[in-house]
Amino acid sequence: MSVPAPLYLSLSAVLFTLGTVGVLVRRSALIVFMSVELMLNAVNLSLVTFARLRGGVDGQVVVFFVLVVAAAEVVIGLAIIVNIFRTRDTVDVDDVDLLRG
């Protein structure tokens, strides 16, 4: 048996929204970071769904790209967060505005 596609897409939308809200309302850099991952995986889910619907593998290939990029991002992002924590004793994103123009 197979679950119908709209359900997957709905799940993807819910996850994406959760991620977005998480990025916007949470102040801990770690949680923001995890929310970003959530959004990425939500997109991955819809990519896989659409790929299956269309019967091709393009979408699934793209998912691999996203995974790789996400992995790289995790490495760099966590390193940054750790460094910020070391220098400032906090991971609250509202306390960090080093990039103000």
Next chain:
Amino acid sequence: MTPGPLTLLLAIPLAGAAAAAAMDAREERRLRAIGLVAMLLTFLLAAWVWLRFAPGVAGLQFEERAPWVPAVGMTYHLGVDGLSVSLTALVAFLFPIALGASAGQIHDRVKPFVVTLLLLETGLLGTFLAQDLVLFYVFWEAMLVPMYFLIALWGGPGRMRAAIKFFLYTMAGSVLMLLAIIAVYLNAARLPGGSTFDLPVLLTHPLGVTGSTETLLFLAFAVAFAIKMPVWPLHTWLPDAYAACPPVVTVLLAGLMAKAGAYGLLRFCLPLFPDASRAFGPLLSGLAVVGILYGGAIAWTQRDMRRLLAYGSMSHMGFILLGIFALDATAVQGSLIQMINHGISTGALFVLAGLLLDRTGRARTDEYGGIASLVPAFSAVTLIVVMSSLALPATNGFIGEFLILLGTFETRPAAAVIATLGVVVAVAYLLAFVGRVFHGPVREDLRGLADLTPRERALVVPLVLVIFWTGLYPQPLLDRSAATVNALLNRVAGTTAVQPQASRGGPPRAVTPGSPPAGASPTAFAAGQGGTPRKGR
């Protein structure tokens, strides 16, 4: 495709740069030697090309063509014709002199200096050799970057500001040109062979742009070239850059890069947009006249010799612009020869100013006095170069200015009359310069000023020889450009129905009426040339 002499011409300085880059930065002597060898080899090859160039042929010679990015119609297309063959030789001629003159000026970071200089030479040569719009653009930008570093790293006070100003100015023009290149490409899509960036192929058929589109494209190209020349009022980067540069770099900036602008006008603006060229001819001639007098007048007021020479150089470039847009065979030939002359004379002036600055560190003319009795050989050479700059007959400057003004007088008498006043202005500022620096009471604190060393003599003597050679026997230069110029002007004179390349080339009289036939009323002349391209519209 086997690489031909032109590819080799680009490759030698590039290889020299690579070799210099691989060397130990502390071996300054050997670094300079490597650079000099590469430049001299380039010069020998360029001289060979110049000598083997067949005069009387309008089209490209030594052509090399290979697909580059075939998908979008970019080709690696090199070639020389009457417009570029002598300029190529000039580039190769001035670089060794500039490197030689740098010995007293560049003491730190010799390695990057030599490398940058060689890269600049490749860029300049490529600009004059490229026959593909994108390839040209690549070289055009490639000469900008080394020049930026030459100003910014080795310049005097105010160098950063000058470098940034120079860069922004030229970039602004370049971006416009890039847009125009793309527009030309898209417009050419209707060509039988599909769209291409290859200039000779583009020119085999009418471009099909008319009216305001043509005007806009013409302006986009023209502004880029006008900034480089520079044309009044797009010149304000020039005094700052010339004054902030080390003088040897100014030799290249004034002697060669300015020519790239004038060359671009002839190579691209005129053949690609003949109607617009004719329409804008009067305006550009007017700007040229303004530039001649304005630059000369300001030069007269300057006390810093580099700024004086900078404005003077701008004034002289006005003559070149005037000749180009006179759209007359004599005048355009004069412009081409004047490009060479300006490179030699202005280049020599900056070489000499550099030698003087190295010795005293004084840039202001009123800090000198009477040095003609201290350094006689130096003064004699300077005097010769100054005379060539103010177009004394039997020196090269006269040939250029005479032909330009003579040709312009045929098609735009008013502009020629006013421009002729420029020769008085040139006397005023150049003799003021000679008077303040070389004449007058000897300043005691300059006693012991050293005259030209044998090495410096070796630098300036070739320049002096070229000055007299061109002044007394310019025909080899004129012969090389004649056929190409005639073909170009026939193209500009024709209406939008442009003939294919094969049938181009004809007697120059098709362009300018020249001398009226015997028995014609002279009042016809006084009334203005009927049937000139200008009136033909």
Next chain:
Amino acid sequence: MTYAVWIPLLPLLGWVANGVAGGRWGRRGVAVVACGTVVAAFAVGLAVLASLSSLPAGARHVEVDLYRWMAAGPITVPLRLLVDPLSAVMVLVVTGVGALIHIYSVGYMADDDAFARYFAYLNLFTASMLTLVLAGNLVVMFIGWEGVGLCSYLLIAFWFTRPAAAAAGVKAFIVTRLGDVGFLLGIFLAFGVWGTADFGVMTRDAAAHLPLGGAAATALCLLLFLGACGKSAQLPLYMWLPDAMEGPTPVSALIHAATMVTAGVFMIVRMHAVYLRAPLAMDVVAVTGAVTAIFAAASALVEPDLKRVLAYSTISQLGYMFLAVGVGAWGAGIFHLTSHAFFKALLFLAAGSVMHALGGTTDMRRMGGLARSLPWTAATFGAGALALAGIPPFVGFFSKDQILSAGFRHHDVILWIIGLAAAGLTAVYIVRAFVLTFLTAAPGVMRTPGNGDAGGHGAPHEAPPIMGIPTLVLAVLTLVGGALGVSFVHPGVLARFLLPAVTEGGPAPAGSEAGAGEGVLVSVSVAVALAGILAGWLIYRTGTLRGRSDAVRALLSRQFYVEDFFNTLVTTPGRGLAWAFDLFDRDGVDGAVMAIGRMIGRGGGWLRRVQSGYLRQYAAILLIGVIVLLAYWVSR
């Protein structure tokens, strides 16, 4: 006759040799090379003259093409020499007087440090002048024309450490260049009319291409005359010549009296066929010449400097020459040119001997009574003075009289009267100069050594023979040179020889035909000259005639305020304009560019406030952006 090319080439080689290696072979070597080349050129000139005379009169027009100089578009300019009676005469004048002055210079400049440089310049000048007179077309003539201008600049500013000399050189160059603009435009116009600037073609086809009195002919002639005004120091471009006396005196003799300044006259005679097509331009030439003649003669009356008196005298005499060619008396113009070359060079060389004796002094207020210590100099100066005043049998009498009678026979008698008045003034000022220098009791201040010029040593004494002999030769020429034009009834030797060269393309020159009442005219002009001499003697020697007008004196000593007028009208506004341009360039053009830069900078400053650095704000903006885009996308 290809060997005619050696005439300019020899001095040119002398220039190269002395310029490159002059420091190495010592003063003797330099002098031998410099004088030798000019004497050799004179010899070649004689050979050319001989072979020219052997040709039938109609065939004395030989063109020597060296090579194609420049060809571009429809025009071709060959490097062409033209040998005909006119250029042959000029070659002999230039090389002959030139050789004498070269030799004189060996003595005059003997103590100068820059001996080699001096002779290199002098040789270059001779080469340029010979190119000018031998030129076969206007463009080649322009080589010589500008070349002599350059040498004039270099030699006026020869003692360049003196600010006055340096400034005078620059002034000479700029003022003559102003005239050269006209010359250049004239060349362009000639190319427009004939398609060439070749003298042979222009002379032959003048009538075919130029309607009589047409605009093209008039414009062409006036433009070329503007060039002549600059080079020959005519009103209004005369003011560089008096200042040019800052140069060494032999230079003044050669360049600023005998040769270069006459180039304008020569050029008009060369172009006579064209000038005949433009009667209006001829009138302008004649009137300018006459006015300049009397203007400069009047200015010379109050000048305290001996050399400057001679300079004004030169301007005045050049005015006579222009008067001559302006009324179509080509032969008389060239005759006066030749005779002026003799007697004015003589006057300058004698003045140079005076300066040599006095250690460089030229101020006549500090001279006097020199006839006792310098009898030879006084005698030779006196001969030149009498020639200048136009007293028979000196050469100046014959040539000036030909001009005056030509002027009289021309339709306008006013020209004759002006010329006559100028002749009277000439006699007065030259007597004044002679009296103040050689006769009046010495105030005893003249032994102060001057700076730069020939060094003074002890009591005034005669110059060495190397200076004395050339002066003497010129004095003899001044005495016997009248033979060249001795006949009033028939054309003189010179005029007869010149005839073929100056009648092509036009009627026979007016001055060559005999006229009734010639004797009366001659008597009147001699009477005027004698009256002038008497007046001068009475005023300056015996003091019998007295009375002064400060207003007139001021007017004369400022040369009728021409130069002040020129300064107020041209120089000062020009300088002001240049400074205004400079200011405009900094604040206007560059200001606008920099303002654009600042505007972009300010815009960036405003935009940077968006970059708060708060991550969540960025995210929110991102979200809003996505929603807006989606909304737009969905709604369309």
